[in-house]
Amino acid sequence: MEHFDTIVVGAGVAGLTAARLLARDGRRVAVLEARDRVGGRVWTDRTDGLVTDLGASWIHGVTDSPVAAAAAAFGMRTAEFTVGGYQPDSRPIAYHGPDGERLPDADAHRFAADIHDVDATLLDVVAASAPDASYRDVTEAALARQAWDAERVQRVREYLEHRSEEQYGAWIEDLAAHGLDDDSIDGDEVVFPEGYDRLPQQLAEGLDLRLEHVVSHVRWSADGVVVSTDRGSFAADTTVVTVPVGVLKSDDLVVEPPLPEPVAGALGRLEMNAFEKVFLRFPTRFWDDGVYAIRQQGPESRWWHSWYDLTSLHGTPTLLTFAAGPAARETRDWPEGLVVESVLAQLTRLYGDRVEQPTHVHRTDWQGDPFARGSYAYMTVGSSTADHDDLATPIGGVLHLAGEATWTDDPATVPAAMLSGHRAASNILGRDIPIDEVWSN
Numbered sequence: 001m002e003h004f005d006t007i008v009v010g011a012g013v014a015g016l017t018a019a020r021l022l023a024r025d026g027r028r029v030a031v032l033e034a035r036d037r038v039g040g041r042v043w044t045d046r047t048d049g050l051v052t053d054l055g056a057s058w059i060h061g062v063t064d065s066p067v068a069a070a071a072a073a074f075g076m077r078t079a080e081f082t083v084g085g086y087q088p089d090s091r092p093i094a095y096h097g098p099d100g101e102r103l104p105d106a107d108a109h110r111f112a113a114d115i116h117d118v119d120a121t122l123l124d125v126v127a128a129s130a131p132d133a134s135y136r137d138v139t140e141a142a143l144a145r146q147a148w149d150a151e152r153v154q155r156v157r158e159y160l161e162h163r164s165e166e167q168y169g170a171w172i173e174d175l176a177a178h179g180l181d182d183d184s185i186d187g188d189e190v191v192f193p194e195g196y197d198r199l200p201q202q203l204a205e206g207l208d209l210r211l212e213h214v215v216s217h218v219r220w221s222a223d224g225v226v227v228s229t230d231r232g233s234f235a236a237d238t239t240v241v242t243v244p245v246g247v248l249k250s251d252d253l254v255v256e257p258p259l260p261e262p263v264a265g266a267l268g269r270l271e272m273n274a275f276e277k278v279f280l281r282f283p284t285r286f287w288d289d290g291v292y293a294i295r296q297q298g299p300e301s302r303w304w305h306s307w308y309d310l311t312s313l314h315g316t317p318t319l320l321t322f323a324a325g326p327a328a329r330e331t332r333d334w335p336e337g338l339v340v341e342s343v344l345a346q347l348t349r350l351y352g353d354r355v356e357q358p359t360h361v362h363r364t365d366w367q368g369d370p371f372a373r374g375s376y377a378y379m380t381v382g383s384s385t386a387d388h389d390d391l392a393t394p395i396g397g398v399l400h401l402a403g404e405a406t407w408t409d410d411p412a413t414v415p416a417a418m419l420s421g422h423r424a425a426s427n428i429l430g431r432d433i434p435i436d437e438v439w440s441n
């Protein structure tokens with residue numbers, strides 16, 4: 001059996017970061033990856049010469065972001081696109097009222113101001129919330145403190161439901177009260193016109209990568225680990241397991257002996273979400289000019305409420321919308337044509353007969369991906385923010401979990417994945433590694 005200093009399971013950003021830092025230190029490291037590519041949930045499609053990020057696309061705030069620093073060091077071109085964090089008014093947004101008509105600017109500003117007022121109230125309400133409170137509970141408490149009529153409350157309530165879905169892919173009653181605590185944006189948001197996958201590709205350079213190795217068992221003891229795959233077993237002194245929470249909770253990958261506390265409890269309280277991207281390419285750009293996004297309010301906005309104009313990035317008229325939370329679960333088995341019809345019905349409310357049939361549609365299926373089982377993890381009701389870091393508690397001195405779900409400060413992101421990989425490598429080496437070693441030569 002081949003023996004390594006460290007085996008890293010998973011070649012996403014977390015695993016590649018850990019492997020790169022350990023290899024730099026002279027350790028013998030192998031990365032076992034189930035897919036035939038690196039990057040995991042960072043995945044760029046290049047069909048027909050168009051660059052489409054099917055997984056992560058944004059850096060949600062470049063200030064002090066290790067991913068922004070790595071991208072700059074790797075020469076990755078970025079483009080500012082500051083609406084990714086479901087912000088109400090960071091950049092121009094065309095809001096349409098419940099009747100489908102575009103709101104006058106003054107009404108749109110008032111709506112955004114209402115959201116900011118509720119958010120200011122929410123800080124205290126969330127801080128004082130019971131351990132089993134949901135995001136619905138705290139947002140209702142915050143809304144109750146505003147002296148508004150029912151209509152005004154309902155518009156903001158819808159927005160808060162959509163934010164829970166678009167940010168965490170979870171229905172508002174299923175998300176913990178603290179589930180959006182770390183949802184802050186520091187600086188501009190940017191995307192990668194040439195594809196986010198350049199990041200994992202750069203991180204992977206020079207590593208001993210074993211692609212198409214599906215790990216089924218991780219057996220650990222004081223003596224080290226044995227990792228079994230469909231292509232044989234590998235031994236190591238230590239291992240970093242970076243598979244998504246959904247894989248870790250499934251029978252597809254078994255850890256023996258089972259994960260101890262506090263890791264097991266934390267894992268039980270985190271769940272994979274339902275969050276899919278729907279890209280629609282059109283012959284012409286029939287929607288509002290000069291805006292980053294289009295949003296609609298009212299009962300018709302339950303599923304399809306926000307569209308992002310990617311035309312300038314993709315060089316062809318393109319809208320991105322999300323099936324998030326209940327919409328993702330319910331449309332999961334729909335044929336593509338039905339999804340398109342459902343989305344176009346809403347766009348038609350806003351733009352009438354200017355709406356065209358798309359020439360090309362791309363819909364993701366992260367829920368059906370056996371190596372992801374959803375897009376990212378969310379905090380179920382009853383979980384606390386500490387569950388993220390608890391998940392990374394080193395086990396028996398030999399087993400380390402890393403990945404987006406193991407990072408408390410801004411989980412569910414690429415920076416969280418990178419920082420968690422950096423932490424796992426630091427724990428194994430027993431010293432603090434400067435973060436810039438991730439991207440320096």
Ligand SMILES: Cc1cc2nc3c(=O)[nH]c(=O)nc-3n(C[C@H](O)[C@H](O)[C@H](O)COP(=O)(O)OP(=O)(O)OC[C@H]3O[C@@H](n4cnc5c(N)ncnc54)[C@H](O)[C@@H]3O)c2cc1C
Pocket residue numbers: 009010011012013014015032033034035038039040041042054055056057058059060084213214215216242243244247252253275276277364366370371372374375376402403404405412413414415417
């Ligand atoms: C649709 C979507 C949109 C997103 N948008 C953003 C965004 O805009 N900004 C942002 O910052 N983040 C975003 N994210 C989240 C971000 O992509 C993830 O947080 C991050 O990429 C996770 O990295 P990771 O290394 O923790 O996990 P992964 O990238 O999932 O890496 C884990 C690896 O383990 C492998 N693996 C799984 N099972 C096995 C097995 N049995 N054996 C061997 N290998 C296995 C997987 O194939 C994968 O390569 C988005 C994600 C999705 C899906």
